Amino acid sequence: LVTTTKYPKEAESFKEQGNAYYIKKDYSEAFNYYTKAIDMCPKNASYYGNRAATLMMLSRHREALEDSQQAVRLDDTFMKGHLREGKCHLSLGNAMAASRCFHRVLELEPDNSQAQQEVKNADSVLEYEKMAEIGFEKHDFRMVVFCMDRALESASACHRFKVLKAECLAMLGRYPEAQSVASDILRMDATNGDALYVRGLCLYYEDCIDKAVQFFVQALRMAPDHEKARLACRNAKALKAKKEDGNKAFKDGNYDAAYELYSEALTIDPNNIKTNAKLFCNRGTVGSKLKKIDQAIEDCTKAVKLDETYIKAYLRRAQCYMDKEEYDEAVRDYEKVYQTEKTKEHKHLLKNAQLELKKSKRKDYYKVLGVDKDATEDEIKKAYRKRALMHHPDRHSSASAEIQKEEEKKFKEVGEAFTVLSDPKKKSRYDSGHDLEDDTGNMGDFDANNIFKAFFGGGGGQGYSFEANQCMYTNSCRKQQYFF
DSSP: OOOOSSSOHHHHHHHHHHHHHHHTTOHHHHHHHHHHHHHHOTTOHHHHHHHHHHHHHTTOHHHHHHHHHHHHHHOTTOHHHHHHHHHHHHHTTOHHHHHHHHHHHHHHOTTOHHHHHHHHHHHHHHHHHHHHHHHHHTTOHHHHHHHHHHHHTTOTTOHHHHHHHHHHHHHTTOHHHHHHHHHHHHHHOTTOHHHHHHHHHHHHHTTOHHHHHHHHHHHHHHOTTOHHHHHHHHHHHHHHHHHHHHHHHHHTTOHHHHHHHHHHHTTTOTTOHHHHHHHHHHHHHHHHHTTOHHHHHHHHHHHHHHOTTOHHHHHHHHHHHHHTTOHHHHHHHHHHHHHHOOOHHHHHHHHHHHHHHHHHHSOOHHHHHTOOTTOOHHHHHHHHHHHHHHHOGGGGTTSOHHHHHHHHHHHHHHHHHHHHHTSHHHHHHHHTTOOGGGSSSOGGGOOHHHHHHHHTTOGGGTOOOTGGGGGGGSGGGTTOTTTO
């Protein structure tokens, strides 16, 4: 700290007391005594320089800048005044002004090592600023955060750097960090439009649109020309309106309109990840209602890519996979859901998908007979009549050996399917996913020909003559009782 004997003893006494408190790191008291010295001798450059040093320690850099500038106005050869002015400029993020101050110090003291180092620090901040600008234009927000962190090591009081970092953290989805940085700025400057904008941006990206709009409006009050806040406010209002219109159309059962409204909403702001994830899921739900199952799956997939924790999208996609009988994929989604939220409902859905997967690995007897799963007893009998006659070995006796073998296999499968589906107990166990091979009657022991004979009244050894009944495939014989 600078001392002098050119001024009244009382002012010098205040300065000396300020120095003592400064050494003790009691900067508030030091500030008070330096102020008393200045009040007594307002033309003393060293008093302003000392108070500037104290204000810097109190992180009151703007006030410190004013004092250091006053000091060098009073004495342009005051080296420490120029050095402190440069440090204040640098702390506040004005690296070019800082560099000019440090070069003035070097003019006064060419070998000043502190000034030489500060020139390098100022150059580094300027370089990081340029890199950050390029990164922001390329949407490389991680690079911007990195550059701002490095720049803030020298420019610790620069709100502009902090706001840019916070904005990029928000764009990266790191909302708590962004909110924290913006809130710190607002505690020091409640009217900072940029910080208010970032607070709103975080809320907007977290799908708290009403609260976000409030912050954007407040930012525009503080800075009417804040274009980013204006655009974000407009997008937030438009997004909310489209989403609500889509929800209403869906509730009214107007699925085509809902699909279009959700699609329009998705074009408003690609950066709003959370809201867009919900919109994709909503559109997927509409797609499933419109029987656009593949489109619904694609939309749900887009939703979970945007938000990996979005349970509703996994559930919707899993149901679509169930509808498509793609049970492996459905089980994977339900497992993901159950691992995240272990509820009874999710456990039931997972077990049901696992059961359907197990059932799908077996022969599909309904498919073999060509009937639906809710087919009646009569429909099952009619289907068996048709398929058994279609694949009976005698009908293909003149075909090649390969075709005969294939048709014999199908004939056996038809008999096996009919054996199960025509027996209420076996059918019930089959439908519930039980392995019929575990029953007493092993399915491998049955004879398809015996089932065929029994069905067509071939008891007593007379059997069924395929050649004698060829007319069953002609229009003239379709009225035969055993065919219909």
